[in-house]
Amino acid sequence: MAPFMLSLVLALQGQQGPVVSPEVKADRTVTFRLRAPKAAEVLLNGEWKGGGKLPMTKDDQGLWSLTVGPLEPDLYGYSYAVDGMTLTDPSNPVLKPMRSPRTSVVDVPGDPPRLHEYQEVPHGTVRLHEYASKALGRRRPLRVYTPPGYDRDPAARYPVLYLFHGSGDTEATWTSFGHAHLIADNLLAQGKARAMILVMTDGHAVVGPEARARNVEMFGRDLLEDVLPFVEANYRTRADRESRAIVGLSMGGGQSLTVGLNHLELFAWVGGFSAAINNPEVTVASALADPAATNSKLKLLWIACGKDDGLVKNAQALSEVLTRREIRHELRITDGNHSWPVWRGYLGDFLPRLFAEGK
C-alpha cells in the first residue's frame, strides 16, 4: 500500500474512534481509556478530589482504562502518566489552553445544568484578536466577549470587565476552561447581571528569568497603553471609570489588584480571586495613601480566597492592611483550594455585583 493511502487509512481508523475517552455516564461516573500496548504503568491524574495518581488497568488488547466517580458536576483537567511521561488524552479534542499544554478536559454536566454550562439562552460571542503591543514590542493575542444582541443595536454601549488568568494559562483559558462567556450569558438571562463586555489578555507579559521582577509592571503598561485603547477603539464601550471593572485569579489577581488599586482614575470596580499579591503596603500604595479618596472612588473592592488555598494568608494580610486604613472592601473566605471550580464560582458571584446603578 502506498504510504499516502496507508496514512489515510490510519487517519480514518482514528476518525472512527475505537477508543472513546472520556466517557461520561448519566450517573456521573467517568471512564478514561488509553491505548498503550507497550506501557508498563499508566496512571490517571485528575483535578477532582482524590484524583491523583490513580492506577489504570490494561486489557489483552493493550487498552488501559479506569472508571472513577460519580464526580461532582464541573469541568476538570486530567492527564495520563505513561511510564513517567505526562500525556494528554489523544481521544479527547478538548485541551486546557496553557503555555505548557499537558491537560485534557472532562466536562461532567449537572442536572439541572450549573451556571458555567451551555444553556438554551441567548448567547454572546467570543472574538479573537491579535494586537501589536507597543509597550512590549511584540504581537499579542486577545479575546473579547460581547454580550447577546451586541450586533443588533449599533447605538448601545456596554461596560467592560478586564478579566485575567493565572500563571501558566493563556488568554483562551477563561473562556475554554473557565466558561466565563457562558457564566455571563446565563447570569444575564436570569436577570442577575448586566450585559457587559469581557476582555481577556495574555498575563505573561514578561517571560523567563525577568518575569518575577517585571511581569506585573509590564503587564500593566501593556494593559493601559495598548489593550484598553484597542478595546475602546474597536468596541462600543462606556468609556468612564464607573463602567470599568478589573479582576483576575492567582497571578492575575495580583495584576488586577495592583493595576486597579493604583489606577482608580480608570477603574471603579476591583477584585482579586485567590490573588497572588505580596507586600500590599508597597504594591497598592497609591490606594492606601488617601483612604478617603479611595473610598469615594471605589464602587467595589472584592477579595476572595479558598480556606484550603495557600494564598489565603495573602488575602487576609491585604484585608488587614485595608481595614487598618479604613478602606471599604469585602473579604470572602470560602470553601475550596487553588482551583478552577472555585474560580468559576467566584466569577458567578462577582459579575452580579458589577455596574449596579446608584451605588
Place this chain on the structure above:
Amino acid sequence: MAPFMLSLVLALQGQQGPVVSPEVKADRTVTFRLRAPKAAEVLLNGEWKGGGKLPMTKDDQGLWSLTVGPLEPDLYGYSYAVDGMTLTDPSNPVLKPMRSPRTSVVDVPGDPPRLHEYQEVPHGTVRLHEYASKALGRRRPLRVYTPPGYDRDPAARYPVLYLFHGSGDTEATWTSFGHAHLIADNLLAQGKARAMILVMTDGHAVVGPEARARNVEMFGRDLLEDVLPFVEANYRTRADRESRAIVGLSMGGGQSLTVGLNHLELFAWVGGFSAAINNPEVTVASALADPAATNSKLKLLWIACGKDDGLVKNAQALSEVLTRREIRHELRITDGNHSWPVWRGYLGDFLPRLFAEGK
C-alpha cells in the same frame, strides 16, 4: 513544603521555561528540545520534507534535542515519539486543532512574510459560536471570520465563503493552522480579493461506524438547515446565490463539491482542494443532469490537487466527467502532496477568484 506551594514552585519553574522549544533561528534552522531523562529513544516527526522519524540526542541533563533545516518558510505540525508513545511538545503552547490532538505547530517565518503570515494590515475578527443543530440533534461549534471594518459600517453587507476542513480536523483548524483569516486580511489589503465572511464548521457530522455512509449527507443537512440560516440571521450577509461560495479540503472537498454542485440554487462559486470525492456520476448527479443549466448558474468551478497526492486521480476523474458533459471548470494539478502548505496556497489562489462583478 506543603503540596500547594510545591506545585506553585513547579508551575513557576515551568513558566520560566528552562526548556525552549521550538527555537526558530534567523537562518530558518529550528531546534527542538524535550526533557525526558528516563526515555531510551526520542524521535522527532515533522511535516516538512524529510521530517519523518528523526532521532534526537540526549545530553547529561536528560534534555533531548535536534536541530533541523533550514526549512522553507511555512507552518508545520510535529510531534515526538518517546519510546514509541506520541507526544506533543510540552514547551509549545500552539497545537494543531484536531479530534485526536497529537500535533504541535512550528511557524517558520519568511522574509518578506508569506501570504499566510500576520502582517501590518487591517485585521478582521474570528468569532466563536455554538449553535443547536436541529439536523444533528446536538450542539455544534462554528467559527466565523468577519473582514476588517465589519463593525464600522452597520449598513454594509458581505458575500460568504463556506470553508471546510479535512478528516480529523476541527472547526478551528482552518484559522489556527490554515491561517485562513490572515490570508483573507492580506489579500484584501493587497487589493487582490474582496471583503468577505468566512464560515468554518465542524465537518464531522456523523462519527463512528456510520460516518463513511452518512457523514456527507448529514453534514449537508446541518449546513443548509442550521448553519446557513444561523449565519444569515446573525451576520450582515448578501443572501443571494451569486454571493455564496463553498470549498473544502480533502474530506471537506468532497463535502463542498457534493453540497455545492447539488445546490446551485444556493451557491454560484464551488471548489475542491485535494477533494476526497468518489463516483462523481452519482455524487454530483444533479449538476450533470442539465449541463446547460449548470453552466448558466456556475460562476466558478475550481478543482485543484497536488501531483504527489493520492487523490489526484479523483480530481482527474471528476474533471473527465465534467468535460464529457461540457461543464465549464478549471482543473489545477500543482506541485505538492496531501498537506497544509498546499492548501494554504490554494486558498490564496481561490479567494481572489470569488465574487468578481460581471462574471
